Amino acid sequence: MIGLDRVSRTFPTRDGEVTALSDIDLRVDKHEFVAVIGRSGCGKSTLLRLMAGLLAPTSGTVTVDGAPVRRPRADVVLMHQLPALLPWRTALGNVMLPVEIRRLPRADHRVKAAELLDAVGLTGFHHRHPYELSGGMQQRVALCRALIQQPRVLLMDEPFSALDALTREELATQLQAMHMSAPATTVFVTHSIAEAVLLADRVVVLSTRPGRVRQVLDIALPRPRSFGHSAHVAEAAGYVAELHDLLLHD
Amino acid sequence: MIGLDRVSRTFPTRDGEVTALSDIDLRVDKHEFVAVIGRSGCGKSTLLRLMAGLLAPTSGTVTVDGAPVRRPRADVVLMHQLPALLPWRTALGNVMLPVEIRRLPRADHRVKAAELLDAVGLTGFHHRHPYELSGGMQQRVALCRALIQQPRVLLMDEPFSALDALTREELATQLQAMHMSAPATTVFVTHSIAEAVLLADRVVVLSTRPGRVRQVLDIALPRPRSFGHSAHVAEAAGYVAELHDLLLHD
Amino acid sequence: GDSGGGSSSGDKVTYLTAFGAVGRDAFAWVAQEKGYFRDAGLDVTIRLGAATGENLKVLAAGQAQFANLDLTGTWILAGKGEYPDVRAIAAIHQQTLVSIVSLAGAGITTPKDLEGRKLGAATGSVNQLLFPAYAKLAGVDQARVTWVNAPPAQLPALLASNRVDALSTFLIGAKGLEKAAGGKKAVVLPYSAYLPELFGNGLIAPLAITRDQPDLARRFRDAALKGLAYTMEHPQEAAEIMKKAQPAADITAAVGEITLMAPYVKTSGVIDRQRVAAEIDTLQKNGLIPPGLTPDTAVDFALAPAG
């Protein structure tokens, strides 16, 4: 579904070029859930923006469905690392933005938007503006805005970073359920190794400066998975430890 | 050192008032390290902004050193949940901002700023502007900007939220070392229970809507502590489990 | 644009032209260039004037000591008590040059033809104020004439574009109008045909000068009139002298003006008391000024050449 072929990306700066990503080869299959982990600044966001068609690779090619990605596609949705909410719209209005832009039926999606906001714990905050919401609340609004589009490819950049441990677990569990019932091809950047192990079919570990694929780990655990209370707790802990070591010895 | 006396804070909104914090009684002693945890939107940021003198309580009083807080004090430093970097200054320039504003000796602090940036892993990025940095890098610059002030009271709002697990651990460990060698009175909002247990003398658990102090837990572990590799691993795990339960049954 | 003389000796005075730098004002630059001012012990700075009212304000504010102004306009204002503290010290145009100007083919050959037509004039100019008197004498039903106000510089374009049928303006502008209208001949109906007692431009000074420094005024008057005499004799050279000081001036138009105004100029600058009295009488009879103005409060006859 998504293919990266010897992809590199550099940024020009005043004192020479910075190589964010170098020589990335990666395939994400249809309906697959791939988690990406790596140290801060290793190029995770850059990777997602390449897949989303927001950045062009300096060399190599990025394809979706075999077609080179030249610009953003309607069936690929990126949830940005920052909430990027429109300050003049309420929470609900922000979630409805893609619906309006893609000209989807409004009435249906309004109901769905409200359901999504309730599901992430924002009952009672539908009509608040972003500046009236806490950081974590804003991030959840952005999450709803991505989910309402039901894209074929979902790219998420640290979607839970501003959330407390428990909300994070709840939302990760919901995301897993959604992925099982109606799977979208998902690339999920996270800082939480446990989250990656919970959600992903495969975990891609990036090394730092320049960002390269250090290792790809298959998570062979049955679904639904859960945090620490399942029969496979030992296996899961093993994956976590392995990923931890991989990051540590970058 | 810091005292909150029956403090409440409400925000006016179009459809009535929202109570962010209600009836908070809290004392933070000199050189104490207090961690605050709670679900997203429970009022953690509001709490810190009250202590920093950026918000006035709707009722009750906030004191630092026995004096009511009416405006920001020079000896209290808040690290905001957002990086809030000046886009026209480089990383180093941003770290130097408080030095310039407080008219501290520049040359000395320039060296110190560079050391701090190196310590958080930003070697080679001193002269980059914020838009050339990744999200986690920006947050680390903001951290350095808070630390360079060597305040008597340090208020940190999710300082590591944009960082990967390992960088987080490293920085938490460094923060612990700093606190041991030159202790500042610290209030530390975090989403990571493990981090709270690692760093704090006491952990304050807030409940949601309205935010109240649900429980205050003393962490009676010897320092220096570490993540999972110490002699007290079982005790630490016990604290983590207890806090987890407290949050879960909010 | 500063035409101040090179010599630093002599009394410093500022002189305002009547209307920018056109033919009727050329004599000032001639007097400057030929050294008449210098010979009279004057160090004159020539400033470009605008409308009568603005020039009067500048005189009143003490920013200039002498000006070339429309005497009739000045006296109307003085008569209304708006600005009594100035005195004429010489006449440049013995009769008013105000005229009705239209283009050949517009069908305006007599004053009577103006009925039912649109007439343009400079906003608030004396031309309009004088028209009722003119109309009465010329037998025109002034109620049937429509007036349109416009800034002076805009008038030719209005006529040339047929936005108005005729203008009330100085006849010496007729040459320029012909040029503007693409060579069409101008038809000129001077007010002086019916109102011969009205004066045109003249030299004016504030009372403070005429009363307290009559010698200065006399020296200035004589030097300026000498320039005027030379100008009337050598229109081409006068225009060229002006052009040298004011490159935006147009030689052909200036020569045309000087030639056209010649019949109305007496280089002696004489102001006849009887005619001043007659003019004041006409102005009062037509309700343009209340009673009160006398020839002696309009003209300083000690300074004005008597013949």
Next chain:
Amino acid sequence: MNASRPVLPVAGALAAIGIWWGATAVFGIRPLFLPAPPDVVAAFRAQPGYLLCETGATLLETVTGFGLAVLLGLLIAVTLTASRTLERAALPVLVALNSVPKVAVAPLLVVWLGFGPRPKVVLVLLICVFPIVVATMAGLTSTPSELGELSRSLSASAWQTYVKIRLPWALPQVFTGLKVAVSLAVIGAVVAEISNPSGGLGAVVVLSGMSFDTPLAFAAIVLLALLSTALFYLVVAVERLLVPWARAIAG
């Protein structure tokens, strides 16, 4: 704070009038140059109907021209920011055209458009449009990069990007342009009326100036100032209504 609402501006106005009055008295300035406030009030009270009627004429021209300028200005700004090529080719021409002094254009407009209100409306339009274009362009090109990426990643059409994201974001800056433009609008109307004094307060200024009735001229100028201030605060009110969020996110 709230009790002082109308007090402060009134105090400011009174202070200004006081300074003016004091100056005329202390320096003994003649009414011809600068009439004292009572002279001006007297001039107004002599013919209030006439003055108010002319105020209405000026208001109509101003508002019509300003309204057209807003439409045209937004259109130009959107067009120029939509295409970098177009901007580079057209902006210099626009700047050059704008710098042609309107005072010089006014007579030509009468020649072309006649004596009615049209040349006046057009002059108002001409004088207003540039600040609106410049401010709107600045606003449209200041969309934060994350919002820009958002709209691109939503595959929003150019039109949608403008309507849903860039234009709302630009609104606070558009209003900067509108505030500057609205006060120029009144000036534009007056310039046109001075050049073609067939009505409006500009005509009052120039005609009374010609007849040396400076108090009447000042009465007209005071009315112009009031008109302009009222329109300015009307724009401010519309801004408060349309972009309350801008003040909420500013600190």
Next chain:
Amino acid sequence: MNASRPVLPVAGALAAIGIWWGATAVFGIRPLFLPAPPDVVAAFRAQPGYLLCETGATLLETVTGFGLAVLLGLLIAVTLTASRTLERAALPVLVALNSVPKVAVAPLLVVWLGFGPRPKVVLVLLICVFPIVVATMAGLTSTPSELGELSRSLSASAWQTYVKIRLPWALPQVFTGLKVAVSLAVIGAVVAEISNPSGGLGAVVVLSGMSFDTPLAFAAIVLLALLSTALFYLVVAVERLLVPWARAIAG
């Protein structure tokens, strides 16, 4: 893209000239109303030295007045945004004063300040200062709340807050004001010169108008347009130099 750098603006200018020329030819417009480009070029070539010298005079007045307006405008804006009370009291007066038509003020300035360059510089100042004030105030009050909190929590003095945070943040919007103001500056100089034609391109316009030399007037107007455009792009260049980050964070 880079190769086309000078091509595009030149193409735009040529297109504009083409339209102008075509219009004069097709509609048979007489040079009195609108001279064709060759007439204007001829008028320029007849006395280039004179015209360039007058351009210099206008330039000097414009730049001096504009420079003073920048200083004064920033000062006023900082003062008014520093105190809400002051703003509420003084802004209406400022708006009212600004709406007094400058054309009406020009003759008075001559009366008060004489014939030298002073009344012209003052008129430029008067006409420029308002857009700068409005835009700077808008910029200064748009500091994002997190930066506002940052400076408050650093206990920055009012002066430091302005110099280190609010003013740099406002710079892009200040430049919006400067761009509008600089083109008004030229107009202000011309208005002053028209009312007191003792030098400068405005004097050329009015004097050549008096002697019906429309091509010369247009040569002066074209020079004015060039002057204004050059100053505008100078401001743009300074903006690029001072606020490169603004374009970097916009998307």
